[in-house]
Amino acid sequence: MYKLTAVTKDYYKGNVVVRALQGVDLDIADGEWLAIQGPTGHGKSTLLQMLGGLDRPTSGSIEFRDDHRGTDLAHLRESQVTKVRAESIGFIFQTFNLVPTLSAQENVETALVPLKVPAHERQQRAAEALDSVGLSDRARHLPSELSGGQQQRVAIARALVKQPPVLLADEPTGNLDEDTRDELIGLLERLWREQELTMVLVTHDSTVARRAQRLGVMQNGRLAIRRDRQLAPDDLSGSGATSAPPLG
Amino acid sequence: MFLTYLTRELRRRARQASIIALGLALGIGLVITVTALSSGVKNAQGEVLHSLYGQDTDITVTKQPTAGEFSPRSFGFGGAFGTAKRPAAGTKIDVDTLRGGGLGTMTDANVAKVAKLQHVAAAAGGLTLTDTKITGTIPAINFGSGSGGPAGGSGGGGTFRGSFTPTSVSVDGVDLASSAAGLGPLSLGKLTAGRTLAASDNTADVALVDANFAKSAKISVGATATIAKTIFKVVGIVSVPASASSYDYYIPLGRAQALSGLKGEVNTIYVAADSAASITTVSNSISAALPHVTVQNSASLASQLTGSVASASSLANNLGRWLAVAVLAAAFLLASLLTMSAVARRVREFGTLKALGWNSRRIVRQVVGEALVIGLVGGLIGVGLGFLGSALVGHFAPPLTASLGSTTGTSTPGGARIFGGGGFPAGGFPGAGFAGGPGGNRFRALGQGAVHTTQVHLSAPVTAAAIVAAVVLAIAGGLIAGGLGGWRAARLRPAAALARVE
Numbered sequence: 013m014y015k016l017t018a019v020t021k022d023y024y025k026g027n028v029v030v031r032a033l034q035g036v037d038l039d040i041a042d043g044e045w046l047a048i049q050g051p052t053g054h055g056k057s058t059l060l061q062m063l064g065g066l067d068r069p070t071s072g073s074i075e076f077r078d079d080h081r082g083t084d085l086a087h088l089r090e091s092q093v094t095k096v097r098a099e100s101i102g103f104i105f106q107t108f109n110l111v112p113t114l115s116a117q118e119n120v121e122t123a124l125v126p127l128k129v130p131a132h133e134r135q136q137r138a139a140e141a142l143d144s145v146g147l148s149d150r151a152r153h154l155p156s157e158l159s160g161g162q163q164q165r166v167a168i169a170r171a172l173v174k175q176p177p178v179l180l181a182d183e184p185t186g187n188l189d190e191d192t193r194d195e196l197i198g199l200l201e202r203l204w205r206e207q208e209l210t211m212v213l214v215t216h217d218s219t220v221a222r223r224a225q226r227l228g229v230m231q232n233g234r235l236a237i238r239r240d241r242q243l244a245p246d247d248l249s250g251s252g253a254t255s256a257p258p259l260g
Numbered sequence: 261m262f263l264t265y266l267t268r269e270l271r272r273r274a275r276q277a278s279i280i281a282l283g284l285a286l287g288i289g290l291v292i293t294v295t296a297l298s299s300g301v302k303n304a305q306g307e308v309l310h311s312l313y314g315q316d317t318d319i320t321v322t323k324q325p326t327a328g329e330f331s332p333r334s335f336g337f338g339g340a341f342g343t344a345k346r347p348a349a350g351t352k353i354d355v356d357t358l359r360g361g362g363l364g365t366m367t368d369a370n371v372a373k374v375a376k377l378q379h380v381a382a383a384a385g386g387l388t389l390t391d392t393k394i395t396g397t398i399p400a401i402n403f404g405s406g407s408g409g410p411a412g413g414s415g416g417g418g419t420f421r422g423s424f425t426p427t428s429v430s431v432d433g434v435d436l437a438s439s440a441a442g443l444g445p446l447s448l449g450k451l452t453a454g455r456t457l458a459a460s461d462n463t464a465d466v467a468l469v470d471a472n473f474a475k476s477a478k479i480s481v482g483a484t485a486t487i488a489k490t491i492f493k494v495v496g497i498v499s500v501p502a503s504a505s506s507y508d509y510y511i512p513l514g515r516a517q518a519l520s521g522l523k524g525e526v527n528t529i530y531v532a533a534d535s536a537a538s539i540t541t542v543s544n545s546i547s548a549a550l551p552h553v554t555v556q557n558s559a560s561l562a563s564q565l566t567g568s569v570a571s572a573s574s575l576a577n578n579l580g581r582w583l584a585v586a587v588l589a590a591a592f593l594l595a596s597l598l599t600m601s602a603v604a605r606r607v608r609e610f611g612t613l614k615a616l617g618w619n620s621r622r623i624v625r626q627v628v629g630e631a632l633v634i635g636l637v638g639g640l641i642g643v644g645l646g647f648l649g650s651a652l653v654g655h656f657a658p659p660l661t662a663s664l665g666s667t668t669g670t671s672t673p674g675g676a677r678i679f680g681g682g683g684f685p686a687g688g689f690p691g692a693g694f695a696g697g698p699g700g701n702r703f704r705a706l707g708q709g710a711v712h713t714t715q716v717h718l719s720a721p722v723t724a725a726a727i728v729a730a731v732v733l734a735i736a737g738g739l740i741a742g743g744l745g746g747w748r749a750a751r752l753r754p755a756a757a758l759a760r761v762e
Contacts, residue, residue: 064615066615066758067753067754067755097614097615097617098616099617105758107608109611111609111612111613114265114268118265122616123616123617125618126619126622127617131261134261
């Protein structure tokens with residue numbers, strides 16, 4: 013799905029150059045679940061943003077393959093990157109990032125707006141997506157009327173309603189209690205398996221990271237693969253075969 | 261989704277949206293009120309012209325007299341005696357002449373030419389004249405050096421003063437063609453007795469008499485009056501408003517031309533345009549068609565007006581306009597700043613939408629849409645405020661007075677100016693100081709008549725153009741505020757927007 017070659021990203025704070033990514037090389041296979049751990053400020057979220065086309069690298073290439081089409085997100089026009097995001101990439105954020113004035117159902121629909129899906133079909137698909145995350149009875153509720161776990165479920169429904177091949181999650185359980193976290197990771201794992209998603213999940217939480225197929229660790233802008241367990245989704249029991257160092 | 265998102269967002273920040281809308285409403289309301297006031301003042305100025313020269317008169321055309329046209333000889337002594345030399349004592353003097361009153365003349369053909377111009381609804385000629393009678397006997401006293409001559413108003417010796425009775429009346433030659441109805445000062449008159457002049461009277465010696473003059477001179481319908489030694493039958497009494505140019509006698513134009521020796525000539529053309537919008541065009545066409553004439557309409561008259569109409573005009577055009585512009589600019593600024601601040605608070609929201617694949621254009625459209633709705637609501641309230649403001653102006657504005665002073669000079673029909681100028685030219689007649697003589701009062705009265713003061717009601721009509729302007733302003737306000745806010749939202753990189761801590 014992805015092939016990153018020598019990706020670097022520099023930020024400028026006044027005259028000081030901060031190198032967030034230092035020559036990252038990474039292959040992510042179709043249907044793979046990759047967890048990325050690492051201390052705060054070492055480039056985890058920056059890497060995720062590069063994968064999602066939310067930012068451009070200073071150098072290097074990010075090849076994205078979908079339906080046998082390959083594109084370099086690093087050099088694609090902004091409108092083309094926006095199109096890739098709209099069609100192929102789902103996002104989940106730590107703070108849920110739901111539009112506060114829209115209901116759960118309408119929030120899910122926002123992901124279908126750029127695809128120009130007709131209103132009726134949009135509503136139907138949003139309702140189905142909410143049903144798949146167990147929130148069909150909360151469709152008309154505003155985000156402020158939902159718990160943190162419920163809000164993140166709405167965010168998951170929003171990310172997956174367009175049936176993208178890729179799901180990128182930035183600390184999806186960071187704001188949730190343990191029970192809700194486990195419940196949510198269980199849900200993500202189910203959806204990953206059912207929809208054959210390629211999932212990249214940035215987390216501080218080792219319990220969450222342990223559930224992934226593959227684990228990478230970001231330190232000082234460099235990525236190291238600590239566990240490389242190329243298993244098919246069906247082979248995963250959810251208990252985690254190898255233990256990874258608890259980082260971050 | 262666009263409308264759902266828009267209405268929800270506006271409901272969420274209802275207070276801020278209300279402040280922006282009210283700010284815009286205030287600015288737009290003020291613009292409408294000032295525009296209405298301005299057009300009200302313009303109407304009032306037009307009303308002044310109508311009250312002077314006839315209900316339908318939009319334009320008057322007059323001409324400066326050519327040099328020598330009103331030479332002392334025209335007064336009549338030369339004509340009466342054939343010489344400027346003082347006649348022998350005891351000679352009986354009986355002079356009655358009808359002369360033009362200080363205005364140059366134009367031909368009937370000129371009137372027809374004006375009537376044929378584009379956008380002219382009707383044109384009528386008018387001949388404003390003065391009938392002067394002097395009766396008496398040349399006194400035996402010899403003034404020697406003729407010291408009274410240059411005194412111009414001081415009068416001659418006692419015996420001399422008692423020997424003459426100069427009197428003067430104003431006469432208006434009225435165009436009786438049916439197309440001329442509604443034009444000229446007589447059209448403002450109200451018949452109080454008898455009948456008015458008909459088209460068939462054009463060659464008849466019939467006259468209408470001004471009600472005030474009829475009262476002071478004890479003239480009634482059926483009586484006779486002598487004008488230029490011709491006996492006219494008084495067929496009606498007419499009351500003309502104090503503000504209008506009034507004349508003692510109104511006689512058919514044909515007779516006035518014949519008796520004054522101005523056959524086929526007029527000294528004022530009254531013109532009605534086919535619409536208020538074409539007055540300026542018609543004025544320009546007349547100036548082009550008839551060189552050397554003075555064309556006056558409500559706009560050119562406005563610069564000569566004094567009194568509260570002029571003050572109101574200055575208030576509306578200067579203070580009002582700048583105040584409206586300042587408030588509107590402040591409202592636009594407030595709307596832009598508040599919209600940009602609202603966008604700043606929604607940076608993460610827009611970042612998320614961008615991450616979901618919303619392009620910048622869609623986000624700009626959302627922000628502009630919200631600002632546009634606020635602008636339109638503001639515009640709607642503004643139109644309401646504008647109507648309220650103009651209604652308040654109409655209700656509370658005191659009646660305005662307008663004075664058209666003697667500064668108007670020869671462009672004021674009535675010709676009174678030549679009397680107001682001081683001593684009467686006496687030719688070679690020694691000691692003739694008519695202003696000081698018994699008939700001087702009449703002369704002075706005419707001199708003062710050059711200042712017309714009229715009272716008009718100020719209304720501030722809201723025009724369709726003002727409402728269209730308000731809607732355009734509202735849309736402009738929305739576009740400016742939304743455009744700035746949208747531009748700010750669009751230029752954010754999604755990663756930076758998502759990293760923003762709220």
